Amino acid sequence: VINMGLINKAIKFVFDRNYRFLALDQRGVYNSMDDKEYLERKYESIFNIKLDLENPKTFNQKMQWLKLYYRRPEFTQYVDKYAVREYIANMLGEEYLVPLLGVWDNPNDIDFDKLPNRFVLKCNHNSGLGMCICKNKDALNKEQVINGLQKGLEQDYYLTGREWPYKNVKRKVIAEKYLVDESGVELKDYKLYCFDGKVKLIMINSDRNKDCSTKADYFDADFNYVNMTWGYEQSSVVPSKPLYFEEMKMLAEKLSKGMPHVRIDFYIADNRVYFGEMTFFDGSGFDAFGDIKYANMLGEWIKLPEPVVRD
Incomplete structure (x- = not known):
């Protein structure tokens, strides 16, 4: 059976330079590219106009x-979901912080028995990858959660869009109270x-x-x-x-x-x-x-x- 979808993608990959850039970018081919050159190429590939x-x-x-x-060094603390807590406590007050249930460098160190039935686990340096929103601990696949968090910690979030504040965030896993x-x-x-x-x-x-x-x-x-x-x-x-x-x-x-x-x-x-x-x-x-x-x-x-x- 001929897969026309794959054939069309292959043709597009060969003849469409913007499509080709985005496809290779997802595979990390341009991770070593200079920030300016990378952003110019990615912007043009997405919007089909030059940056x-x-x-x-x-x-x-x-x-x-x-x-x-505009690379102010304090921005690295502000985007760090763990380190920013100190800044928020000083600026607004601790009452505005989501209660912290734990913080770990290694997801294998998480003691799930000490966590409540509902909680949120996430990496402090990225968005989405590895996050676990637990509504019932008894139904939780802990091994799957740990593996997801490990993948999240391994993600260099800076490389996904060259958002430089994430470049030097010391990666951690945090657990917060489940909010409704x-x-x-x-x-x-x-x-x-x-x-x-x-x-x-x-x-x-x-x-x-x-x-x-x-x-x-x-x-x-x-x-x-x-x-x-x-x-x-x-x-x-x-x-x-x-x-x-x-x-x-x-x-x-x-x-x-x-x-x-x-x-x-x-x-x-x-x-x-x-x-x-x-x-x-x-x-x-x-x-x-x-x-x-x-x-x-x-x-x-x-x-x-x-x-x-x-x-």
């Missing part, structure tokens, strides 16, 4: 510029996009841990709905304004002061706000906007700073 680093306009273009030319929001069903993720210390856009992620795809809905700083798509589908029911919306805005603006752009994530559980993470390169600057006007709008909000270059 303009001399006069970047859109959000995604400016993300690539910031990766290359006011619905008692799923935990929404509130992502506040900050520009020079001001919240200008809010994304609400829903259906994050369900079998269906994650949804995203956007709102301005006054919680007016923004009808845009960016990397995710919109939900079928527009989320309502969260109870602690103004508090999250205040916290995000405090953390983002003096930064050209950062995304601050929060959860709401147990009738309180919890800090999630800080992200400097949403989607690594490679998620397409449904309408170019929003790519330009967010791009205009980023005022590029004087370069700060380091390895």
Whole structure:
């Protein structure tokens, strides 16, 4: 039986240089490539236009510029899901931290007997790979979880999009309390996009841990709905304004002061706000906007700073 799908992919691999780059990139072929050259090639391969680093306009273009030319050393602590806890405790207070259940250098050292029935395990240096959201410890395949975490620890997350803050994070596994929001069903993720210390856009992620795809809905700083798509589908029911919306805005603006752009994530559980993470390169600057006007709008909000270059 002739597999036409494989044949078409092979033809595309030979004749489409952008497709070929992305396919080889997934296999680590370009891991040793210079950051600037890599980002230029990847950007062109995804968007089919050249990356303009001399006069970047859109959000995604400016993300690539910031990766290359705005390398503040403290950002490495801020993206480290374990090390950032000290920073958040000092800036906001320990009450905003998701309770920590354990931290390990080696997943084989995890004592599952000491963990509660529900918990979250994740690596401190990446996004997704290795994460375990445990809702019932009795049904947990511990060997599978340990193997997943080991793969996560082995991932060089910096190489996936040349987001340099992840380059020097000392990799660990952390366990945190399993949180449930006011619905008692799923935990929404509130992502506040900050520009020079001001919240200008809010994304609400829903259906994050369900079998269906994650949804995203956007709102301005006054919680007016923004009808845009960016990397995710919109939900079928527009989320309502969260109870602690103004508090999250205040916290995000405090953390983002003096930064050209950062995304601050929060959860709401147990009738309180919890800090999630800080992200400097949403989607690594490679998620397409449904309408170019929003790519330009967010791009205009980023005022590029004087370069700060380091390895």
